[in-house]
Amino acid sequence: MKTLQDLKPLVSYLQDVQHLSSAISMLHWDQETYMPPGAGRGRAEQLSALEGLAHDKSVGPEMERLLSKWVDLKSGQVKGEARDWAEEARALLREVWRDYNKATKLPSEFVRRFGKASSLSEQVWVEARKKSDFSLFAPHLKTMVALKKEEIGYIGYQASPYDALLDDYEPGMTVAKLVPLFASLKAQLAPLLEKIVHSPVQPKADFLHRAYPPEKQLAFGQQVLEAMGFDFNHGRQDLSAHPFTTSFHPTDVRITTRVEADDLLSSLFSSIHEGGHALYDQGLDPDLFGTPLGEALSLGIHESQSRLWENGVGRSKPFWKHFYPILQKTFSEGLTGVDPETFYAAVNRVRPSLIRVEADELTYNLHIMIRFEIERALIEENLPVEALPSLWNEKMRQYLGITPDSDADGVLQDIHWSGGAFGYFPTYTLGNLCGVQFLNQAKKERPDLEEEIAKGNFLPLKKWLNEKVHRWGRRYSSDDLIRRVTGESLNPDYFVRYLKEKFSPIYRLA
């Protein structure tokens, strides 16, 4: 395409910047996987130096020279002959400018100050969580909230200051859109949860916590990842304390998992979850690497992929029709005598619990709503951070009917706030909703999809997602993409219907 040829100098520059960012990602990956314990201080300095350099490159004079040829730097308007270019090239310029414009709003000095504060805050959070002592963490959390408010001041906003934060993770998302969405969702989930909790049928799951050798767990997880189409020629799986996915290039996408000898499913579902993220990153167009069109669209869309695979597939009947016999054979010491129905019910057990990342498909979203409300109170209403532990516990009671007996299992459980990632949590629920909506559409277009999954053939689904979602990168907005793929905007009804259809037979609901 002539237009992309014209953009070559800009694209080439963007690729250089992305290569640097990918090096930063590798330093983070290494820090979580193989870095020697005593190397932390040097690594922190290294990360800070490279992050400063990457920021300078994305707003520096060379960037401005290359971009201003096609875009008015003040307004973002595409100019000259670029106005007549194909949609793809214009989308590229639109998104490049979006990143540039946002980056220029943040003073270099602020970026550095933020980096130092968040690094320190994350370290203190680890300590505070270990000691279950919120008061240790409170001053750092206060700093992070203040820094985010300062950031909002630079970025600006229309209706709510929280919108400026949301936009970082889910471009275009606002409080005004989220509030009714979450309200409607809550109104439907709460009675469903009520019925489930009071059902006389309650699945057993004790057999999931017998002795399951870690190496065998990892080998089984790898088998599932291979079946999903995770490309081990262009990726790998390692161990880390907290599972994550990182990508240095579409040809080098890495996931991590953790494994415990008395938990059969935690490592497996983490592998499937991260594997879903990884399929997205491996499915991006390598020719567009370094440009926004070669990047994942948003955290919500990213999470739609991980949750689609983890829950929509990994907790489905067809999945276990294929994999349960293999699992049972592999782990006969723990699973002998556990019939497929019992196992399937255990995998889908719903019960209010304290820890978000271990929550079931239903209550998970209530955990998110709690965090969303607390974040808004911090950002919009200047709630003092000291009020958080009691507010957290109150909301846990209100939403889930349980109360943490320690801050470690309560307000201190998530890393996000320690690094200043306010506005991130809602994307998890957006991903849950969107994942089901995508899967629903895939089943409509490929009526044999579940049959194929039951045969262990996941590639039709993977290919459908590659084609419909992955390969477009940031070409469309989230809303546009969802409408292009499913014919309508994000609609929580699909998710609620999916839960009802799944849980009604398990819990014999009326």
Added chain:
Amino acid sequence: MKTLQDLKPLVSYLQDVQHLSSAISMLHWDQETYMPPGAGRGRAEQLSALEGLAHDKSVGPEMERLLSKWVDLKSGQVKGEARDWAEEARALLREVWRDYNKATKLPSEFVRRFGKASSLSEQVWVEARKKSDFSLFAPHLKTMVALKKEEIGYIGYQASPYDALLDDYEPGMTVAKLVPLFASLKAQLAPLLEKIVHSPVQPKADFLHRAYPPEKQLAFGQQVLEAMGFDFNHGRQDLSAHPFTTSFHPTDVRITTRVEADDLLSSLFSSIHEGGHALYDQGLDPDLFGTPLGEALSLGIHESQSRLWENGVGRSKPFWKHFYPILQKTFSEGLTGVDPETFYAAVNRVRPSLIRVEADELTYNLHIMIRFEIERALIEENLPVEALPSLWNEKMRQYLGITPDSDADGVLQDIHWSGGAFGYFPTYTLGNLCGVQFLNQAKKERPDLEEEIAKGNFLPLKKWLNEKVHRWGRRYSSDDLIRRVTGESLNPDYFVRYLKEKFSPIYRLA
């Protein structure tokens, strides 16, 4: 020190550049250890981009502004009040200018082109070596030779174009110095080898090639590394096809080894060798990180450390007095009935062999001379790369009296040329000579050294090396350092005497 305070802006800038260079080192490390097989092309592009960026930073206007405050950029003369500073600060400026001056000679575009070509070439070499197919590798080797000649054109030279390459690895070294040194060494080694080969006493070593479980080999190697003082809190050991040491910071120094189930000593000696390198890197002053005073002096000095440990210690009587009983117990399946004298003789067996890295202490240097002559032919005489396999085999016959039966075990065995590292090999022999000269001095100053080693206490030697060699970084020239430590310049007589003293009893030479 006031002077170092004055240098703070320059040092801080150098540290940022070094952090970037360390990220590049990590990308190389990852490429050899964990990178997914299909990620090579993207990685090559990434390395090229980052190398270009690092190069730009080391010669850019900010660098010039900071350095020109204290040094005349054209001549390298220290100027103004810096002339009166302490030797340490002036040494720092001298070496910073040396790097700067060399880097400015290379165009950015060349550095990028070189980075990309060498990364690809290294990957093809791996493949070519696996398939023992020189023709696969030849076009890449041709490119690397052409690139090095182009580089010589930028750098310039006095007597031989090869001097420009030597200087990269061993500053100040020239063909004019090496040729007589190697000639004299060869004149003394050849008759010694002749006597050894024809001795009626020939150590047995078949027991070294029984079945030795790789995990146990690695565990034993780790035990030896710990005894040497390798700090696993600030380093680690991984597996790779070709063992190497890399350092990202004095607090993060990594070595690799390879292990074969039918070879008891190859992995162990590679661990000791790389461990010797690593002790040097871990022994650099972290406060001087990023400056030349926090960097290793030269490859020759680096190799003196690895060879001192590998051979001077690892193949010595006192070492095995301590470790042989442990080894024998660990690998009783293969070593039962093998007495210490027999084992010691096997460890020091001299015999012409095909693979440099597995060669004994004596013939090793003949392998180096072969490579030195071939490199000079490529660089000084424009020998076509196609001629290499047969030239290699001819020289092997001439120097060692044997001929490789495959290119994998011949001309393709070393990684160096694939990355364009011509001029590197001679530093191995320089290291052999220098290592023995250092060890000789250490024994003179610490008469109990061997006794301590025989007790498994390696720390006096490690501390001596830390103090005498490691901590100085690039403060002195190689020749100055060797004279400071041993009282005279590099003198091959120590090495020859050491070999004669070791091999005479083993081979019962007259």
